[in-house]
Amino acid sequence: MIKNQFSIFESELRVRPDDIDMFNHVHNSKYLDYVLAARYEQMEKFYGMPWEHFTQQGLGWVVSHVDINFKRPLLMNDLMIIRTGILTMNDKGCAVQFEIINQKTGKVASDGIFDYVLIDLNTSRGTKVTEEMIKAYSI
Numbered sequence: 550m551i552k553n554q555f556s557i558f559e560s561e562l563r564v565r566p567d568d569i570d571m572f573n574h575v576h577n578s579k580y581l582d583y584v585l586a587a588r589y590e591q592m593e594k595f596y597g598m599p600w601e602h603f604t605q606q607g608l609g610w611v612v613s614h615v616d617i618n619f620k621r622p623l624l625m626n627d628l629m630i631i632r633t634g635i636l637t638m639n640d641k642g643c644a645v646q647f648e649i650i651n652q653k654t655g656k657v658a659s660d661g662i663f664d665y666v667l668i669d670l671n672t673s674r675g676t677k678v679t680e681e682m683i684k685a686y687s688i
């Protein structure tokens with residue numbers, strides 16, 4: 550992951566039976582779920598701005614683009630570390646870098662970047678990221 554002025558956080562998850570596909574490893578769509586679950590936890594735990602903070606203001610973060618690299622499979626019951634950190638932030642949204650590491654092997658199973666935009670939930674249109682948000686995420 551690229552080191553910059555933004556912090557990198559970790560969450561831990563375990564592969565569940567319903568994550569497994571017909572090839573007996575984690576289905577590629579689940580990697581997206583893992584990153585989203587980690588970010589949800591990290592927004593509350595580290596930034597002090599849980600998802601509900603935004604929805605109560607009529608705002609929401611929407612994924613506009615994902616770039617993901619699948620490097621190694623994850624298998625049933627594997628324990629993984631999901632590292633995420635803001636790569637860039639501007640007045641329309643942010644790019645979040647991530648990597649999913651198999652805890653047993655220490656190797657990266659997947660990495661990439663999620664692009665998020667902030668939207669007004671009433672209009673479903675993009676809206677400006679506030680200074681309060683930028684300050685909270687700049688730790």
